[in-house]
Amino acid sequence: MTDEKVRNLLQTAPFNLGGGLNLETGRETFVPLEMHKQFRNRVIQNRARGVSIWPLAGPVGIGRTWTLAWTGRQAIDKDMEKADERWEAALVPGLGEGKVRDLYESIFASTEYLREEAKKELPENQDNVSGQGREGILNHALLDDSSWAVLTGDKGRFPTIEGVDQKPKWTRRQTQVEFLVEWLRRLHEVGVDNFIILIDEFETTVTRLSSNKMTDFSDGLRRLYDVVEENQEDMPNLEVILSATTQAATKIDPSASSEDLPGWLTALQSRMDRGFVLTKIDEEEAMEIAAKCIDYRRTEDAETAIHPYTEEAISTAYRASDGLPRRLSEILNEMYIISYDDTLITEEDAEEAIEILGYDLRPA
Numbered sequence: 001m002t003d004e005k006v007r008n009l010l011q012t013a014p015f016n017l018g019g020g021l022n023l024e025t026g027r028e029t030f031v032p033l034e035m036h037k038q039f040r041n042r043v044i045q046n047r048a049r050g051v052s053i054w055p056l057a058g059p060v061g062i063g064r065t066w067t068l069a070w071t072g073r074q075a076i077d078k079d080m081e082k083a084d085e086r087w088e089a090a091l092v093p094g095l096g097e098g099k100v101r102d103l104y105e106s107i108f109a110s111t112e113y114l115r116e117e118a119k120k121e122l123p124e125n126q127d128n129v130s131g132q133g134r135e136g137i138l139n140h141a142l143l144d145d146s147s148w149a150v151l152t153g154d155k156g157r158f159p160t161i162e163g164v165d166q167k168p169k170w171t172r173r174q175t176q177v178e179f180l181v182e183w184l185r186r187l188h189e190v191g192v193d194n195f196i197i198l199i200d201e202f203e204t205t206v207t208r209l210s211s212n213k214m215t216d217f218s219d220g221l222r223r224l225y226d227v228v229e230e231n232q233e234d235m236p237n238l239e240v241i242l243s244a245t246t247q248a249a250t251k252i253d254p255s256a257s258s259e260d261l262p263g264w265l266t267a268l269q270s271r272m273d274r275g276f277v278l279t280k281i282d283e284e285e286a287m288e289i290a291a292k293c294i295d296y297r298r299t300e301d302a303e304t305a306i307h308p309y310t311e312e313a314i315s316t317a318y319r320a321s322d323g324l325p326r327r328l329s330e331i332l333n334e335m336y337i338i339s340y341d342d343t344l345i346t347e348e349d350a351e352e353a354i355e356i357l358g359y360d361l362r363p364a
Contacts, residue, residue: 004300006308006339013336014297015329021093021200023076025069029293033285036067039276040074046273047085047194047237051228053221053271055202056243058278061326064243067278068198075196076113085193088114088236092199098209100220104176105153107197108183112152118142118186136164138182151179173220181227184235195236202244225271246277280323283315289325290314290332309335309345316350320359331357 019025032040039056046052058064068091074080075087090110096102119142140161141147149155150170158167168175187195206214221240228238281289291305298307306314313335321328334353339345354361 003343004308006336006342006345009298009300009302009308010294010336011299012297013333014294015333017326017329017333019065021065021068021091021198023069023072023091026066027069027073029296030066030070031285031289031292032070033281033288035278036070039067039278040071040080042276043071043196043239043241044080046239049237049239049273050232051225051238052273053225053240053242054273055275056241056278057246057275059246059280059324061324062278062280063325064278065200066325068200068241068243071196072198075194080194086191087194087196088187088192089196089198092197094201095199095205095217098205098213098217100173100217100224101153101171101176103197103199103220104180105151107180108148108151109153111183111187112148114187114190114192115142115148117190121186121190133164134168134178134182137161137168138179138186140164151183173223177220177223177227180224181231181235184228184238185231188235192236194239196239196241198241198243200243202242203247206244222271281325281328282323283318286318286321286323286325286328287311287314289328290317293329308339308343310347312347313345313350316347316361317353319362320350320354322359327359331359 016026016029046054056064056067072089072091075089078087080087088111090107092103092106092110095106122139122142137147137158141151144159146155146159147161150158157170160167168178170176184195205217209217224240228235287306290309294307294309295305302308304311309332314332317328317331317335320331331350331353334357335345335349338349338352338356342349351361
């Protein structure tokens with residue numbers, strides 16, 4: 001067993017505690033547990049609905065952001081189980097001011113990686129813009145950054161485009177819907193069978209916005225659902241997954257009675273499907289998560305994947321984690337700080353870290 005100092009084996013605290021939703025979140029250290037695989041299976045099953053809106057729920061610190069990032073990678077990296085179908089994904093880290101426009105712009109921004117492929121499908125040796133209205137403007141956006149920047153929210157209005165008589169106002173809800181629908185058609189044309197929109201931190205939207213603004217957002221989401229359903233033969237199967245805390249997800253649970261639902265959700269209720277709940281991890285899963293991250297960060301090989309942590313140390317940390325991966329990581333990082341100049345991270349270090357952080361140590 002190596003007797004290197006902790007600071008040499010682990011040059012930084014081994015666990016990431018924050019970070020927004022993107023494809024790289026947790027790429028090297030995320031551990032897909034059974035519940036994550038069940039969630040992926042639900043995503044795959046729901047493609048049969050054609051269009052679906054449903055919540056991913058779980059307590060703060062359960063790893064919803066990492067779960068969405070992993071699911072997005074599963075789709076984009078072609079790892080979904082149905083190899084004969086193509087999946088793509090849009091990752092939305094948050095909804096900003098809570099406007100539907102924020103959602104649409106995030107979808108365009110996060111699917112820019114498909115822009116080049118869509119551009120290749122444009123007919124050669126002909127004017128792809130003149131006289132084609134929204135279709136022509138989207139063609140221009142595929143070819144020109146100044147138009148694409150409007151769709152992603154980086155620019156306020158469309159440029160003057162030769163051959164297009166009228167420039168639509170991007171701020172109009174109907175304009176946003178029309179361009180998103182046209183984009184979904186393009187994705188279908190390049191072979192996308194299933195498209196998932198992963199929206200993180202939806203609880204922030206639910207709790208921060210006024211009832212009127214939430215009603216407006218709900219109406220926009222309902223409109224998207226209806227348009228996709230009406231044009232299903234020309235579009236990929238669409239899933240919109242809203243990630244929220246358990247408390248916030250309860251407010252958007254389609255199985256709740258009408259009396260329990262906030263007014264803004266009533267009209268959307270019939271269009272939502274049952275959600276999926278991430279549950280707290282057990283000690284074996286905690287050990288698996290710790291081993292994956294510690295072994296990845298360590299600068300040298302060791303006899304165990306968790307060295308310089310001891311098994312007793314991680315077990316003690318788990319007992320104070322309440323089954324939440326983020327809290328477990330926080331305790332393990334604090335243990336690293338305490339033991340920085342030692343050669344092992346022990347059970348005593350875990351107890352000290354738990355006391356410093358103010359957590360309760362549950363009986364073994």
